[in-house]
Amino acid sequence: MTSGASRRSEKRVPEAAAPRRGARVQRTGLDSRVRAWSRHHRAMARDSAFRLARRPLGSLLTMVAIAIALILPCALWLVMDSAKVLDTELDESATLTVYLSASLGERQAMDIAETLRAQPGVAGARLVTAAEGMAEFQQALGLEDALSELEENPLPASIIVSPRDVSPQAVNGLGEQLDEVEGVDEVRLDLAWLERLNRLAELGQRLTLALGVLFGLGVLLIVGNTIRLAVESRRQEIEVVTLIGATHAFVRRPFLYSGAWYGLGGGMLAWAILSLGRQWLAAPVQALAQSYGATFVMPSLGLEGSAILLVSSTLLGWLGSWMAVSRHLKDIRPR
Template structure:
C-alpha cells in the first residue's frame, strides 16, 4: 500500500474532527451572542423589564417566606422536643428519705438522662409563689401535695417518651407518671399543614411566574414576527429561533429571583428587631432564619428555571403558528 493511500484516512479523520470542533465552537459563539443580545434587549427597555422582574419577585417572596417560617418552626419543634420532661408523682406516704431512694431508682432506669427531686415542701412553696395565695394555703391542715421527680428522657421522641412513662409507672412508690405531649403533637400537625400549604402556594405562584414570563415572551415574539419569518424562510431551525427568547426568559427569572432575595433580606432586617424584643419579653432568644448560601442558590435556580420554562412554552406555542410567507 502506498504512503499516499495510508495518509488519506488520517487526513479524513482530522478533517472530521476539525469539522466537529468547528460546529461546537460555532454553537458556543451563537449561545454567547444570543445571551448578550438578550441582555441588551432587556436593558433597552429598563422599565418594562424591571416591572416584569418585580412581578416575578412578588410571586416568589410569599412561598419563600413561608418556607423560612416553617424552617424556624422545625427548629423550635426540635428545641421543644429536647425540653420534653416527665413528672413522676410519688405516693403521699413516701417520706423524704424514701423519696431520695425512689429518685435513684428512677435515674437508674434505661432511657433516663437526668432527674430532679421536688419534695412536698418545695412543691407547696412553688405552688404558693406561682399563685400568690400564701395566706389561704397556710390555713390548710396539712400539705396535700406529694413529692415528685422531674425526669429528662434521653430520647425526646413522643413514642419513646410514652414507653418510658409506662415503664416508670411500675416503679415501687410511684403513684402516677404524667407527660403532656398534646401541645407538641398539635405543633407537629400545624407544621405538616404549613408544609402542604407552602407547597400548594409554591405551585400556584410558580404557575404565576410561568404566565408572567410567557406573556412577556409572547409579546416579544409578536414584535419580532417578521424577523422570525425571514430566518425561518432561509432555513433556520426552531432551536435557532427559540434560543434568544429562552435566554430572555432565563434573565427575567434570574432578575426576579435576585429581587425576591433582596426583598426577603430587607424584610428580615426590618422584622428582626421586633421579633427579638418579643422573644426577650418571654425570656427566650429567637433570631429570624435567613436563606443562607444553599437557600439563596435554590431560590435563584428555581426562578431562573421557571423563567426559562415559561419562555420555552410561549415560544414553542407561537412558533407552531408562524409560517413563512
C-alpha cells in the same frame, strides 16, 4: 449523503468542486461546530440582556411580578424554618411528671429517681421534693399566706423526667413504662399539645409546598406571557431565519435567555425584598420575643437558601420561556 467522505475529498479539487459547489450539506468539524454553538450562546445571552435593558420599565415590572410570586412561599418557608428552631426548644421542654406516693420519704424518693434515671428511654430525671414543690407552687401563684395556713404539705414529691425520644408514641410508651415502677403514683404527660404541634408543623410544611408549587406555576405563566409577546413582536425575524435554515434551537435560544434573565432578576429582587423585610420586622419581633423571656433569632435564607432561590427562579424563567416559545413557534409558519 452516504458518500460523504469521498465528496468531502472532492471539495479540494477545484474543477470537480466548481459545478457541484454547495450541492451537499456543509459538513464542518465538530470542534468548529461547538465553537459556533457557544459563540451563539454568548451572543444571545448578551443580546437578550440588552433587549431587556432597552425596555427597563417593562422588564422591571415583569421581574417585580416574579419577585412577588417568589416572596410568598419563601417567607412562609422562613417562618416554618424559624418555627422549627422553636420546635426543638419545645421538644427539649417536653417532659413527663412522675408523682410519687405521698407516703414515701425523701430517701425512698431519691432511690426511685435513681431507678428512673437508669431506664433506657430516659435522658434525665430531676427530683422535686414535697418541700421544693411547695416552694415553687407558692412562688408561681403568689399564695404564700394562704398556703402557709395549711398544717401539712399536701403535695407529693415528684420527678421531672426528660425523655430521649420526644415523638408522641415514644413518650406515651415511656409513660406507661414509668407507671409500672414501684412507688410511682401517677405519670402525667401532656401529649395533646405535642401532637398538636407536630400536626401544625406538618400542615405548615404542606402549605409551604403547595404555595411553592402554585407560585412557581405563577412565575412560569408570568414569564410565558412576557415571552409570548416578545415572540409575537419578532415574528417576521423568526419567519425569515426559519426560511434560511435556522433550527428550532437557534430560534428559541434568545428567548430562553430572556426568560432566564427575567427569572434571575425576579429572584434577585425577591431576595432583596426578603432581606429588607427581615430587617424591618427584626425590632418588633425581637421585642415580642423578649416580652416572653425568649431569645429569638430572625430567620434568614443564608447562603444555601439564597443560592437555591436564585437558581430555581432562573430555571423557572427558562422553563416558562421554553414552554411559551415551543407553543408559539408552531403557530409561526413562514408565508
